[in-house]
Amino acid sequence: MTIHQLPDTLVNQIAAGEVVERPASVVKELVENALDAGARRIDIDLEEGGVRLIRVRDDGGGIAASDLPLAIARHATSKIASLDDLESVATLGFRGEALPSIASVSRFSLASRRDDDGHGAVLPVEGGRIGTLAPKPHPQGTTVEVRDLFYNVPARRKFLRAERTELGHIEEWLRSLALARPEVELRVTHNGKPSRRYRALGVLGGDAATDSPERLLETLGGEFARNALRVEHAAAGLRLHGWIARPAYNRASADQQYLYVNGRSVRDRSIAHAVKQAYADVLFHGRQPAYVLFLELDPRGVDVNVHPAKHEVRFRESRLVHDFVHRTLHAALAGTRAGITGDASG
Numbered sequence: 530m531t532i533h534q535l536p537d538t539l540v541n542q543i544a545a546g547e548v549v550e551r552p553a554s555v556v557k558e559l560v561e562n563a564l565d566a567g568a569r570r571i572d573i574d575l576e577e578g579g580v581r582l583i584r585v586r587d588d589g590g591g592i593a594a595s596d597l598p599l600a601i602a603r604h605a606t607s608k609i610a611s612l613d614d615l616e617s618v619a620t621l622g623f624r625g626e627a628l629p630s631i632a633s634v635s636r637f638s639l640a641s642r643r644d645d646d647g648h649g650a651v652l653p654v655e656g657g658r659i660g661t662l663a664p665k666p667h668p669q670g671t672t673v674e675v676r677d678l679f680y681n682v683p684a685r686r687k688f689l690r691a692e693r694t695e696l697g698h699i700e701e702w703l704r705s706l707a708l709a710r711p712e713v714e715l716r717v718t719h720n721g722k723p724s725r726r727y728r729a730l731g732v733l734g735g736d737a738a739t740d741s742p743e744r745l746l747e748t749l750g751g752e753f754a755r756n757a758l759r760v761e762h763a764a765a766g767l768r769l770h771g772w773i774a775r776p777a778y779n780r781a782s783a784d785q786q787y788l789y790v791n792g793r794s795v796r797d798r799s800i801a802h803a804v805k806q807a808y809a810d811v812l813f814h815g816r817q818p819a820y821v822l823f824l825e826l827d828p829r830g831v832d833v834n835v836h837p838a839k840h841e842v843r844f845r846e847s848r849l850v851h852d853f854v855h856r857t858l859h860a861a862l863a864g865t866r867a868g869i870t871g872d873a874s875g
């Protein structure tokens with residue numbers, strides 16, 4: 530066997546295996562790019578659960594026509610430039626992998642215009658083969674179109690589920706986003722019909738909006754909202770805020786457990802354990818608590834570059850974070866603990 534360098538398209542398709550699992554992962558990457566570009570309104574058009582079409586349009590800063598080829602080049606990003614940037618990264622993206630990966634497994638196009646440019650431009654890519662950059666009228670912002678996901682990767686296409694299921698994954702991810710970014714307007718259509726809309730909730734970026742009872746009601750329903758306890762605590766450079774449900778409102782599965790670290794939706798075993806412990810003596814065995822919790826800390830205290838899809842993070846002081854979350858929630862639940870006999874019906 531001789532050793533040879535793999536062609537770019539194949540390298541991107543291999544990376545796509547990690548970043549792009551299903552239509553919901555494409556929506557996640559595209560919407561995160563829109564948020565990183567400062568979008569206030571994001572329109573998402575879907576067909577056939579996103580398999581036939583995913584189109585994400587934003588009103589963010591846009592991309593210069595001459596930069597469009599770079600945006601779809603591997604390891605090209607505007608978000609970090611050094612290891613120091615990586616260690617304190619505040620944007621959702623930074624790996625420069627999403628667009629080239631997605632473009633290598635779909636019929637893709639990227640159209641954009643910056644505020645100060647006369648007109649926009651579009652760059653089509655088909656299965657990783659880059660087409661011709663052409664001028665195209667476009668409002669300020671960016672539109673990414675992804676058609677026929679995995680059309681050239683039959684092994685992957687085989688794993689896609691029914692339209693309803695794929696749409697469900699997309700909607701679940703958008704729900705978690707709507708909780709974290711209530712200041713952004715999100716509109717979704719599916720097969721040409723409006724399917725979801727989250728209005729922008731007034732406050733600009735502030736916590737009053739993040740912890741808005743209105744958004745909690747919209748996303749997770751009246752039962753949770755009526756049973757929600759507000760959490761707000763800061764100590765030792767850590768801050769935890771959001772909502773936890775009184776023990777009387779509990780779930781058979783972990784389907785209403787939303788955790789964000791510096792605004793990024795993540796799964797974390799250690800924090801999940803800390804929450805579980807805090808509820809240990811107020812919940813029946815086997816029942817799951819419901820919560821929407823935002824943990825904020827110095828970005829240097831947390832490594833977000835653990836997984837290509839960034840579902841997980843690693844804390845520098847994991848024990849400290851665990852105990853902080855546990856103590857905060859234990860205290861927040863103290864009132865319900867006093868009334869435990871009255872609450873024990875759930």
Ligand code: ADP
Nearest residue numbers: 562566600606607622623624625626627628671
């Ligand atoms: P990353 O987000 O990790 O930087 P991507 O492959 O997702 O990598 O995007 C590459 C680059 O393209 C980004 O760094 C950004 O400069 C630009 N870009 C992508 N999407 C948008 C968008 N919606 N608006 C503005 N710029 C964008």
Ligand code: MG
Nearest residue numbers: 558562622627
């Ligand atoms: Mg990105």
